[in-house]
Amino acid sequence: MSLDGYVAGPDQGADHPLGVGGERLHAWMRELEVWRRAAGYEGGVTNANTEVFERADDGVTALVMGRNMFGGGPGPWSADPPWNGWWGDDPPFHMPVFVLTHHAREPLVMQGGTTFTFVTDGLESALEQARAAANGGDVAIGGGAGTARQFISAGLVDRLLIHQVPALLGGGVRLFDDPALATLRLEQDEVFVGPGVTHLGYRVVR
Amino acid sequence: MSLDGYVAGPDQGADHPLGVGGERLHAWMRELEVWRRAAGYEGGVTNANTEVFERADDGVTALVMGRNMFGGGPGPWSADPPWNGWWGDDPPFHMPVFVLTHHAREPLVMQGGTTFTFVTDGLESALEQARAAANGGDVAIGGGAGTARQFISAGLVDRLLIHQVPALLGGGVRLFDDPALATLRLEQDEVFVGPGVTHLGYRVVR
Numbered sequence: 001m002s003l004d005g006y007v008a009g010p011d012q013g014a015d016h017p018l019g020v021g022g023e024r025l026h027a028w029m030r031e032l033e034v035w036r037r038a039a040g041y042e043g044g045v046t047n048a049n050t051e052v053f054e055r056a057d058d059g060v061t062a063l064v065m066g067r068n069m070f071g072g073g074p075g076p077w078s079a080d081p082p083w084n085g086w087w088g089d090d091p092p093f094h095m096p097v098f099v100l101t102h103h104a105r106e107p108l109v110m111q112g113g114t115t116f117t118f119v120t121d122g123l124e125s126a127l128e129q130a131r132a133a134a135n136g137g138d139v140a141i142g143g144g145a146g147t148a149r150q151f152i153s154a155g156l157v158d159r160l161l162i163h164q165v166p167a168l169l170g171g172g173v174r175l176f177d178d179p180a181l182a183t184l185r186l187e188q189d190e191v192f193v194g195p196g197v198t199h200l201g202y203r204v205v206r
Numbered sequence: 207m208s209l210d211g212y213v214a215g216p217d218q219g220a221d222h223p224l225g226v227g228g229e230r231l232h233a234w235m236r237e238l239e240v241w242r243r244a245a246g247y248e249g250g251v252t253n254a255n256t257e258v259f260e261r262a263d264d265g266v267t268a269l270v271m272g273r274n275m276f277g278g279g280p281g282p283w284s285a286d287p288p289w290n291g292w293w294g295d296d297p298p299f300h301m302p303v304f305v306l307t308h309h310a311r312e313p314l315v316m317q318g319g320t321t322f323t324f325v326t327d328g329l330e331s332a333l334e335q336a337r338a339a340a341n342g343g344d345v346a347i348g349g350g351a352g353t354a355r356q357f358i359s360a361g362l363v364d365r366l367l368i369h370q371v372p373a374l375l376g377g378g379v380r381l382f383d384d385p386a387l388a389t390l391r392l393e394q395d396e397v398f399v400g401p402g403v404t405h406l407g408y409r410v411v412r
Binding site: 183 | 209210211227368370372373374375376377380381382383384385386387388389390392393394397399402404406408
């Protein structure tokens, strides 16, 4: 998240998947060796952010994401050739992933333990299916920006881990932008400073 | 600042000087013995926030604030009885204070070294007069929310010290809410965690 509250810049689309300027929010992560290895790139650094990146997935055994994060735009799925997202044959998730979409399709079984299940009946259904698949583990909301925002606004999130970057985007998708959020009570349970980012953890108090 | 970026809640006015829910943003400060003593109250605690509160004024020798922070609403000044703000006869500033207002009036000399000078010709003029009065020291923008916001948007601020509170207000005055801010470059130079608040310092890179 930028200091002005954006989790993606303005004008998100094929040219700017994170919005204009949005890549500044992910720079701390993309330079990490551990991230690059998981994403199939060489090189990278190991620093204080490595531990936060690795710990963020501890105990997570299922994932929910939006159609945009899986890959592709808002239209129906292309059948020929079939479009299997932009994460390659061996996606870095290695767990069941539930993709929110308006267009039904059969589940996709990828290499390395990742399966994509497509959910057309909304946030709560996706969460319910992910919970069942998680088998007692935690469910993470992977993103993108709009999906994270909807889950928080719907009160479906128990814990937030915000990677706050000293950048101002001036526009885009705000993580928090809903009068109803005033009723959400938070308790800060972690602050961790790494190069180019401050990691802020919050528990939602019920 | 709340986690959703507000420095005052919605519906600011006489009933809610900090907006609805805005007092949650200042709770960490108002419980401090050092704040209470300066404001003329008894009691209070000393904790990790005390040091941040005391250091925030180091080197500051002049202050700029908005009319609302001085006290009172947007109308002309009351002459009889004269209205000298809501900080009492011995305000806690002890330095020259420049108050932005649309209504001219003579300077006010208070006890304890505080003088209020009323500036009717805008932000840059107030800053210039404060710089001259600061005599080589730093000028702080005291607030309120709208005044801080205008100075940041105008590019007149060299350093930001943000006291980020784990609360969501859902509405009010955002500190950052301007597309032009995307050109401002920041460098984080401090992170300090205290009870109920995280203090984040940023230098504006020119």
